[in-house]
Amino acid sequence: MIEAKNLTKRYGDKVAVKDLSFTVGPGKVTGFLGPNGAGKSTTMRLILGLDHPDRGTATIDGKRYRELTTPLAAVGALLEAKAVHPGRTAYNHLLCLAQSQGISKKRIYEVLDLVGLSEVAHKRAGGFSLGMGQRLGLAAALLGDPAVLVLDEPVNGLDPEGILWIRTFMRQLAAEGRTVFVSSHLMNEMAVTAEHLIIIGRGSLIADCPTQEFIEQGKKQTVLVRSPNAGELAAAITRAGGAVTRNDDNELSVEDMDATRIGEIASAGGHVLHEVVPQRGTLEEAFMALTRESVEYAGTGSTREADAPKSGGGAE
Amino acid sequence: MTATAARPTASTVASRASFGGLLHSEWTKLRSVRSTGWSLGLLALLYPSFTALLVGLTVANWDQTAASDRSLIASDPTAVILGSGFLISQPAICVLGVMVIASEYSTGMIRASLLAKPRRLSMLAAKGAVLSLVVLAVSLVAAFVSFFIGAAMLSEKVAASLGDPGALRAVVGTGLYLAMLSLFSLAIGAIVRRTAAGITSVIMFVLVLAPLVQLLPGKFGEYAHAYLPTEAGLLIGQAIQHEGDLLTPWQGFGVFGLWTAALLVLAAFLLNRRDA
Secondary structure (H helix, E strand, O other): OEEEEEEEEEEOOEEEEEEEEEEEOOOOEEEEEOOOOOOHHHHHHHHOOOOOOOEEEEEEOOEOHHHOOOHHHHEEEEOOOOOOOOOOEHHHHHHHHHHOOOOOHHHHHHHHHHOOOHHHOOOEHHHOOHHHHHHHHHHHHHOOOOOEEEEEOOOOOOOHHHHHHHHHHHHHHHHOOOEEEEEEOOHHHHHHHOOEEEEEEOOEEEEEEEHHHHHHHHOOEEEEEEOOOHHHHHHHHHHOOOEEEEEEOOEEEEEOOOHHHHHHHHHHHOOOOOEEEEEEOOHHHHHHHHHHHHHHHHOOOOOOHHHOOOOOOOOO | OOOOOOOOOOOOOOOOOOHHHHHHHHHHHHHOOHHHHHHHHHHHHHHHHHHHHHHHHHHHOHHHOOHHHHHHHHHOHHHHHHHHHHHHHHHHHHHHHHHHHHHHHHHOHHHHHHHHOOOHHHHHHHHHHHHHHHHHHHHHHHHHHHHHHHHHHHOOOOOOOOOOOOHHHHHHHHHHHHHHHHHHHHHHHHHHOOHHHHHHHHHHHHHHHHHHHHHOOHHHHHHHHHOOHHHHHHHHHOOOOOOOOOOOHHHHHHHHHHHHHHHHHHHHHHHHHOOO
């Protein structure tokens, strides 16, 4: 179990993580979502004792990372693709990590086999592709057979087959009873991988809920209505309990009411309808809206477009 | 490729923490990158070759050498033999010492290292121990080989042997000096955390700045120079304390050791305090 309590971290003037508290439980994949620059990597580095929090604590099964005597047996971490000396072979990279806590050489071959790198075990890591680098990082994370896994953007740079492989793999690790904490800036990726979501924006917690719950929210319907009598129609819909946003002179967005009911209201009032289009928001849009709202709610100033999630690759 | 269960087969994962494990780990790191072989190979090659070259020149020019210089050479042939080779080959050790830690930062390896060894001071201690012992071993071999080559070449003009007063200590001393230099460079590398900046600053200091302090006028220059880390440390490579040396060979080496210890303390303090 991972526990973050009031984590706060500043880099100079910039607050990377602000009073962040959450718990990550065992037996499921927990997605850690946020736009690029939201503080996901920083939070993970704080959990792993690489960076020091200005305030708050992060513990793994009740202990700070630095207090773990054989950390690799407790926590496996994948931080970035190439946290590896390019001149060292995959085998030697794992060997120097294993030796530090008395893990056997046999286990090195086991994890290499597990991630599919056996054939290049004695090749220098500098020649590895991004995907192979991720696999090597994952092998290092699994060396000590840890009960907790912390993975930062593991699908980055992987081809579709690799993404599928890692997704299945993470679920399997969770099914074995492990705590799997995985970050991503891609909502859609997390929707199919994680059972629980922790969403942050600008270093603060936005949501901490089961993925299913978030998806339900994301599916909230909006109906686009075009009518020459938009003004009167809007009043009628509002009276009947719908939430109306006026887009322009003859276009409305209606929430909390389905298209059938809108049609009935229009007919009853004698309003001409040009178009009634139910729109299903994507998860990605719901995620964007959520992170945007939180920023506005926090009153930290304007919402910068640069903070919005991008659907492309690129780690933070 | 299918995802198979990550569970290890029985008893492959029996982890335990020990300083021996850390030493093992650092030894693997050191031997598994090319820069180590290059640096130590260069040292082993350059030290005896430059000894042969410079002692050869001394012998060849013996007839044109002033009588005062001849007697200076005769008074401490050990220093002449050793001094020619290892001064020139010491940058190899500076590079190795800095690289051992700074390359971990430049490649990102430091994060993998610290995840496996969150007790950072133990990691630094293990690194320093492995590095200095390996450098000491290679340097001692190079020093003895150089001494025998040099002594043989110089024998027709001046007799030099390990039995001379202070000679054995001087030969072993150059090994100790280079081992200390590797720790000195390791400390700088850990403080600077950048390979290029670290290597440049150590080499500039050792080869250029420190010797230049000699040129400062008066007593100040004399004392400042005598107590500089590497300049003081070099005295261990002489068989006897020369006229004008403010420190004995062992005192000089002690001064170098204190400087290095101070830098290592600073490096350890920063390593513990800074974000990785």
